[in-house]
Amino acid sequence: MANTNKHRKDNIYIETYGCQMNFSDTEIVSSILINSGFSIINTPEDADAILLNTCSVRDNAERKIHERLIHLKRYKKQNKNLVIGILGCMAERLRKNLLEEERIVDLVAGPDEFRKVPQLIEDARTGTRGIAVKLSRVETYSDIEPLRTSGVFAWLSIMRGCDNFCSYCVVPYTRGRERSRSLESVVQEIEKLRDKGFREITLLGQNVNSYKDKQSGADFADLLAASAKAAPEIRFRYMTSHPVDMSDKLIETMSEYDNICKYIHLPVQSGSNRILDLMLRGYSVEHYLGRIKKIKELMPGCSISTDIIAGFPTETEEDHKATLRVIEEVGYDGAFMFKYSPREHTKAFALEDDVPDKEKVRRLNEIIELQHKIARELNNKEIGRLHTIVAESPSKKNPLEWMGRTDTNKVVVFPSLNGTKEGDLLNVKIHGSTSATLFGEII
Ligand code: SAH
Ligand code: SF4
Ligand code: F3S
Numbered sequence: 001m002a003n004t005n006k007h008r009k010d011n012i013y014i015e016t017y018g019c020q021m022n023f024s025d026t027e028i029v030s031s032i033l034i035n036s037g038f039s040i041i042n043t044p045e046d047a048d049a050i051l052l053n054t055c056s057v058r059d060n061a062e063r064k065i066h067e068r069l070i071h072l073k074r075y076k077k078q079n080k081n082l083v084i085g086i087l088g089c090m091a092e093r094l095r096k097n098l099l100e101e102e103r104i105v106d107l108v109a110g111p112d113e114f115r116k117v118p119q120l121i122e123d124a125r126t127g128t129r130g131i132a133v134k135l136s137r138v139e140t141y142s143d144i145e146p147l148r149t150s151g152v153f154a155w156l157s158i159m160r161g162c163d164n165f166c167s168y169c170v171v172p173y174t175r176g177r178e179r180s181r182s183l184e185s186v187v188q189e190i191e192k193l194r195d196k197g198f199r200e201i202t203l204l205g206q207n208v209n210s211y212k213d214k215q216s217g218a219d220f221a222d223l224l225a226a227s228a229k230a231a232p233e234i235r236f237r238y239m240t241s242h243p244v245d246m247s248d249k250l251i252e253t254m255s256e257y258d259n260i261c262k263y264i265h266l267p268v269q270s271g272s273n274r275i276l277d278l279m280l281r282g283y284s285v286e287h288y289l290g291r292i293k294k295i296k297e298l299m300p301g302c303s304i305s306t307d308i309i310a311g312f313p314t315e316t317e318e319d320h321k322a323t324l325r326v327i328e329e330v331g332y333d334g335a336f337m338f339k340y341s342p343r344e345h346t347k348a349f350a351l352e353d354d355v356p357d358k359e360k361v362r363r364l365n366e367i368i369e370l371q372h373k374i375a376r377e378l379n380n381k382e383i384g385r386l387h388t389i390v391a392e393s394p395s396k397k398n399p400l401e402w403m404g405r406t407d408t409n410k411v412v413v414f415p416s417l418n419g420t421k422e423g424d425l426l427n428v429k430i431h432g433s434t435s436a437t438l439f440g441e442i443i
Contacts, residue, residue, distance in 0.1 A: 010121065012038050013047035014087075017064065018055025020239055021175075022088055024155035024204050026053050027146030029087060029114040034147060036118035044075060049083035049121050054090035056170045058341035062090055069102055076104055083107065083124040087117070089174035095133050105129075111160070111175050112136040135161075135176030142185040145192075152199045152390065152423035158186050158223065159205035164242065166269075167280045167347035168309065168340065171206055178206075183213040183223050187230050194231035199390050199423050203227065203238040209245035220245070221253040228257040235390065235407065237261045243268070244282045246291045255298040262299050263409040266291065267307035271326030272319035275312050280347065285326060292330050303408035305334035310367055311360030312340045313351035320363045327370055333378055333410065334436075335371045339364050372435040379410070379433035387412065387440070391424040404428075412438045 012033050016026040029051075030040045044050050050072060055061040065086070076082050085107040086098055092110035099105055106124035109117050113132035120130045140160055148154055159180040162172045186203075193201060203224070205211065211220040218226070220238075227236050236259060241250075243266055254260045266288075270276050273284050295302055308323060327335070339360045342353045355363075389404035389412050402416040404426065414428050428440035 010038050010048035010125070011041045011046055012049045012051060012121070013041050013044045014051045014053060015044075015068070016053045018053070018057065018061065018089065020155060020202070020204055021157065021160075021206065022053050022055060024146065024157045025088065025111060025114070027148055027155065028141045028144050028157070029053070029117055030147035031144050032114055033118055033121075038118065038121070040147065044072075047075075047082065048079075049085060049124070050075065051085040051087050051117070053088040054086055056089040056093045056174050056343070058338060059343075060341070062094075065090055066102070069104055073104055081125065083121055085109065085117070085120065085124070087111075087114070089170065092133050092135070092174040093170060096131055099129055099131060107131070108133065110135065112139045114141070136179075137177050138179060140179055140181045142181045145189075150422065151197060153392070154193050154198050154201045155204050156186065156189060156193075156201050157181075157204045158208060159211050162206040163210075164207060164282070165280060165347070167278060167351075168312065168343065170343045170346060173345055175206065178210065180205075180211045180213055183216055183218045183226060186223060187226050190227050190230045190234070194234055197423070198234060199425070200235045200237065201227070201231075203236065206240065207242045207245065208238045209241040209247070209250055219247075219249070221247065221250040224250070224260060225253050225257065228259050232259055235259050235261055237263060237409070240265050240267065243288045243291055246295075248294060251291075251294050251298050254302075261407045261409065262302040263305075263407070264295060264302060265305045265307075268326060268330075269307060269309050270312065270315075270319065271323035272315070275315055275319050278314065278348070278351070279309075279312060285322070289326070289329065301408065303333035303410065304330060305336075305409075306330070306332050307336045307338070308367055309338050309340050310364040311355035313348060313354055315340075315355055315363075320366075323367065324370055327367065327374065331374055331378060332371060333408070334375060335367075337364060337367050337371065375435040376433075379435060379438060382410070382430045382433055382438050385430050386443070387428055387430065387438075389414075389426050389428055389440075391416075391420055391422055391426055393422065406438070410438050411436065412440045414440045414442055417442060 054065050083106045091108045107120040108131040110133040116132040123130045161176045161178040163178040165172050209220045387406040391404045395401035403413050429443050430438045430440045432439035
């Protein structure tokens with residue numbers, strides 16, 4: 001009956017901010033909306049509802065959304081019935097304050113309340129502003145087939161939430177307790193994607209390597225092995241892993257399967273044990289470097305990337321230098337580097353944010369400069385090498401070129417052949433590089 005309801009033909013436009021989990025969540029909420037009779041559209045102009053799937057991780061992520069809301073006022077002026085909604089982490093963190101402070105917002109729904117979004121839109125259409133922000137201990141949306149726009153690359157969310165409570169981080173508050181999907185449901189989804197011809201799957205979670213299937217007792221290494229076996233022709237990646245849970249078994253499993261990509265994102269955050277303690281990360285620099293050693297031993301060509309926070313409370317020049325040393329010692333292929341941003345309700349918020357902004361910026365720039373130099377050197381060594389890549393999309397700069405990724409997650413730009421299409425498996429030879437990109441030729 002749902003489809004005969006007049007309001008159920010509404011067009012919904014969703015904008016996504018933040019991490020891959022959010023992009024995956026947008027596919028889930030889109031699917032929920034379609035199942036309730038709504039349509040998903042790609043531009044805001046003809047939308048009956050505009051939803052922003054938001055991020056809270058740093059202050060500037062939230063500021064971006066407040067600015068976007070100012071922009072959206074003009075759409076509301078044109079169409080008084082337009083519904084504007086905030087989904088995701090910022091909805092969860094700011095809750096009813098969002099409705100009180102942002103008059104333009106009609107609905108607020110946290111990451112575990114996506115099933116209520118169709119009803120919240122209906123309510124808003126009839127003038128009732130609504131909020132749903134309960135966190136769940138069990139919701140994994142494992143019964144919902146995400147609305148995937150590519151037929152080649154898939155995000156697959158295997159767990160939700162985080163129990164680590166790193167002292168600077170809002171994620172455990174915005175996404176709630178950690179819970180894993182069953183191995184069976186993940187493998188079933190992989191089999192479906194395999195049968196549809198997908199080429200690459202990224203298993204997603206805030207801390208994927210603490211995955212635990214309660215029923216079978218399977219851990220992340222077991223899940224990864226089961227995935228690789230279920231679809232030998234698909235390449236598997238995963239994001240994000242935590243150094244504490246980077247077990248020998250996981251590294252061994254990765255090394256055993258050709259279709260598990262040799263790429264690990266392993267956030268270090270700081271190179272100082274004192275700061276790591278204050279961050280409540282649960283490992284020492286020595287433990288971290290031990291994991292890197294094991295990875296390089298078993299998978300010599302494996303590429304590694306990281307996250308780093310500059311200017312955490314009490315960080316001294318000495319601590320900062322220690323971070324630079326770790327960056328140098330590991331030799332990261334890539335890194336996401338951030339200035340510390342104090343977040344209300346986190347444990348670190350009680351510490352004085354005592355590194356002056358100018359100093360944070362200086363340290364961050366030093367980190368970025370060193371990292372770019374290392375990435376440039378590593379990428380330079382790629383010249384002359386052969387890689388198999390999966391064609392991803394036309395290059396943004398030049399329509400005659402395409403980009404794809406190596407097994408090691410490096411972006412390769414190459415002149416396309418007539419008829420190059422998404423998903424093509426291509427052998428390329430690298431002939432040029434920068435710190436962020438390789439340039440190659442199909443051979
Ligand atoms: N679950 C993932 C990452 C979550 S957030 C993990 O633990 O690796 C992504 C990155 O944002 C973090 O790794 C951290 O480097 C950064 N980050 C999180 N909170 C931050 C804050 N308050 N200030 C600055 N950077 C932060
Ligand atoms: Fe945040 Fe730490 Fe959890 Fe990552 S592991 S999401 S940094 S609390
Ligand atoms: Fe941001 Fe939430 Fe992801 S805070 S980084 S969108 S988990």
